[in-house]
Amino acid sequence: MHQKLELPGIERIRARFLEMLEQRQRALAEHALAAWEGTSLQDINDNLTEARRILHQIAGTAGSLGFDDLGTIARDNEVAIDTHLDGPSGKIASCPTEIIFGLDDFLKSSEALIAEQATLESA
Amino acid sequence: MKILAVDDDPIILELLSHFIEGMTDHTLVTAECAADALQVIKDNARAPFDSFLLDIQMPVTDGIELASQIRSMKQYIEAPILMLTAMSEKSYIDAAFSAGATDYVTKPFEMTELKARLSLVERAVEGLATRTSKIFAAKAVTHHNGKPERAVQLHEPMAIHDVNNLIEFMALENYVQQLSRSDLFGSICFAFNIRDVEHFHGSMSNFEFCSMLSDVGEIISDTLDGCQFLMSYAGGGTFVCITESGWRPDPRLLANDINISLAKTELFDNRGEHINPRICAGKAVRLMWKTNSSVMDALSEAHVSAEEATANYQKVQNDFWNVGRTA
Numbered sequence: 001m002h003q004k005l006e007l008p009g010i011e012r013i014r015a016r017f018l019e020m021l022e023q024r025q026r027a028l029a030e031h032a033l034a035a036w037e038g039t040s041l042q043d044i045n046d047n048l049t050e051a052r053r054i055l056h057q058i059a060g061t062a063g064s065l066g067f068d069d070l071g072t073i074a075r076d077n078e079v080a081i082d083t084h085l086d087g088p089s090g091k092i093a094s095c096p097t098e099i100i101f102g103l104d105d106f107l108k109s110s111e112a113l114i115a116e117q118a119t120l121e122s123a
Numbered sequence: 124m125k126i127l128a129v130d131d132d133p134i135i136l137e138l139l140s141h142f143i144e145g146m147t148d149h150t151l152v153t154a155e156c157a158a159d160a161l162q163v164i165k166d167n168a169r170a171p172f173d174s175f176l177l178d179i180q181m182p183v184t185d186g187i188e189l190a191s192q193i194r195s196m197k198q199y200i201e202a203p204i205l206m207l208t209a210m211s212e213k214s215y216i217d218a219a220f221s222a223g224a225t226d227y228v229t230k231p232f233e234m235t236e237l238k239a240r241l242s243l244v245e246r247a248v249e250g251l252a253t254r255t256s257k258i259f260a261a262k263a264v265t266h267h268n269g270k271p272e273r274a275v276q277l278h279e280p281m282a283i284h285d286v287n288n289l290i291e292f293m294a295l296e297n298y299v300q301q302l303s304r305s306d307l308f309g310s311i312c313f314a315f316n317i318r319d320v321e322h323f324h325g326s327m328s329n330f331e332f333c334s335m336l337s338d339v340g341e342i343i344s345d346t347l348d349g350c351q352f353l354m355s356y357a358g359g360g361t362f363v364c365i366t367e368s369g370w371r372p373d374p375r376l377l378a379n380d381i382n383i384s385l386a387k388t389e390l391f392d393n394r395g396e397h398i399n400p401r402i403c404a405g406k407a408v409r410l411m412w413k414t415n416s417s418v419m420d421a422l423s424e425a426h427v428s429a430e431e432a433t434a435n436y437q438k439v440q441n442d443f444w445n446v447g448r449t450a
Contacts, residue, residue, distance in 0.1 A: 009145065013137050020134065056180065060209040061134045063231030071231055075209075 014065050018117055021058070025110045028054050032103040041093040045085060048095065051103065052081040073109050077102045124149045124248055125170065129160040129189065130178035130207060135230070139176065142234055147241065157184035161192065164199075173248045174203040177224075179215050187215070187222045194223035194284070201282050201291070203244040207232070216298075217367075220353055221288050226297040247293060275332055277324045280358045283333075286340045288353050292363075295355035299365060299410075299418050307410040312365045312421055313374040314429035315343055315381065315402040318436060320360025323400065331392050336360075339400055342384045346377060360433075361426050362402075365410075374404035403436050405429030 028051055035047035055078040062071030080102050084090050126149055128139045136153040143151040152167070154160040164172070175193060177186035184192075186206055193199045206219045206227040216227055225247065228240050275281060280292035290298075302310065317323070317339060324332055336356060343354065343362055351367035366372055382401050390398045405428030408421045 009141060013134065013141060016137065017134050053182075056209055057132045057134075060132060060230040061138065064138055064233070065134075065231075 010065070014117075017061060017065055017067075018114055021110055022114060024054050024058060025107055028103065029107055032100060032107075035095045036100050038095065039093065041091070044093055044095050045090065048081050048085060048099070052078055052085075055081070055106070067113060070106075070109055070113055073106050077106050124173040124245055125152070125167075126150065126174050126176060127152050127154065127160060127163060127167075127172045128176040129154045129157065129181070129186065130176075131155055131181045132178070135178065135207070142237065143241075146234070146238070149241070149245075156181060157186075157189040157192075160189060164193070164196070171198050172202065174205065174244045175199075176205050176207055179206050179208040179219055179227075187218050190219060190224050191222040200284055203247045205240060205244055213302075216301075217351065217353065220290050220294055220298050223290070225291065225294045227301065243297075275324075275329045276358075277321065277360075278358045281333070281336065281356050283337050283340050283356050286337065287344050287348070289340050289344055289362075290353055290355050292355045292357050295353060295363065295365065296419065296422070298353060299422060302410070302418070307418065310365060310367060310410040311371065311407050312363060312410060312425045313372065313407040314357070314361050314363045314405045314425040315374070315378060316362075316405070316429035316433040317360035318401050318403060318433050323360075323398070327392060335390065335398065335400055338388070338390055339385065339402065342388060343381055343402075346380050346384060347372075357422075357426050359426075359430065361429050363422055363426055372407060374407055378402055378404035403429060403432035405432050 031047040031051040031054070035044050035051065038044035038047060055074045059071050059074035059078055062068070062074060077099075080099055084096055084099060089096060126143065128136060128143075128151055130136055130139075130153075133155065136155070140151050140153060143149050152163060152172070154163050160177075175190075177189055177193075179186040181189075186208075190204050190206070193202070193204065203225040204223055206216070206224045207230055208215060208219070208227055209230040219227060226240060226243065228237055282291045283289055299312075317336075323335060327335065340354070340356060340362060343364070347354070347364065347366075350370050350372070352364055354362055354364040357363045385399070385401060390400065392398050405425055408425045408428070410418055410421055
């Protein structure tokens with residue numbers, strides 16, 4: 001998993017990434033829920049835009065730190081939100097189920113990665 | 124090199140710091156937003172930066188706008204700007220080049236790629252320093268014996284600023300080399316060459332010659348306005364243009380439009396004498412099916428074709444007076 005970048009001291013940045021990932025996944029879940037339950041177009045789209053910003057940051061660094069799979073899922077979700085917001089459905093006050101399912105998949109992968117890394121650290 | 128990196132993601136800044144300070148001799152200063160970056164630039168006015176790494180997508184002021192603001196500062200008019208982008212969307216990248224970017228790296232980046240890009244930036248910075256020292260040397264000579272300056276070499280590419288979509292030649296080369304296969308599919312390059320450029324270069328001061336190139340560049344850019352394109356001054360009086368997919372230009376018709384605009388625009392040298400630069404167009408070269416090296420060959424082909432068009436034009440002009448004459 002960590003084959004791409006093995007510079008000395010990179011573990012410190014990986015640990016910081018995972019620490020931030022916990023905060024980011026909480027924020028992402030909140031925005032996903034708010035978008036799902038939102039009633040106005042602006043409320044839904046603002047929350048999706050914020051979720052997209054978080055995914056964009058994760059997708060931009062995960063691959064450089066060896067977390068390629070997580071980066072790919074984040075990028076896929078980012079693209080899905082972009083496509084929705086830029087398309088005709090982005091003008092309707094409704095959050096597509098596929099986006100919520102996609103975000104759910106990302107959150108599960110993220111939790112699994114954090115758990116896996118914690119196990120590796122304690123071993 | 125002293126580099127300023129700007130990204131709203133602290134992990135990216137940590138990665139860059141870790142890599143650049145750990146693996147190279149460069150010094151890295153970081154900022155998390157455009158406003159902070161502008162303050163850092165101000166604070167470092169006495170020891171300016173050699174180059175910049177800018178994230179394209181940032182809240183409030185994005186990297187494209189920041190690149191544009193940096194370019195408008197006199198001391199950073201030619202400093203290499205490397206964009207960091209998580210997107211492979213061409214429109215963002217095109218906008219970044221138009222705003223003055225020299226090159227870009229796609230996130231998530233690999234260290235080997237970043238290292239290679241930084242080496243190119245370093246070479247550009249060294250080239251800039253050499254050129255600056257040559258200009259200072261030339262100016263010293265000028266002051267000494269009062270002869271016209273010759274620091275601007277006729278066949279060297281030159282940066283021309285404040286003309287829409289006109290970027291440095293190195294940036295254009297980087298741009299073309301990174302175009303994806305699908306982007307190359309519909310892209311076309313062609314070039315315009317200024318007739319009698321040797322005469323203009325030989326009889327004008329640096330300032331006059333650069334001003335003339337800037338005026339001609341502006342008229343070419345205005346003529347192509349409304350189409351997606353990037354262009355660059357490649358040296359020897361030649362402007363090379365790359366267009367986006369979907370538009371198939373006829374360079375000869377464009378050349379007519381450009382020459383009409385040049386005729387309508389009154390251009391003067393420093394002595395107040397009217398100058399009449401005119402251009403010739405080369406053939407349009409398609410970029411599809413080309414690999415990295417042959418894409419660069421296509422740029423050269425367009426360049427040479429425009430120079431040949433000028434040579435042919437001048438031959439026809441000379442031969443016209445020889446019609447009917449015998450040896």
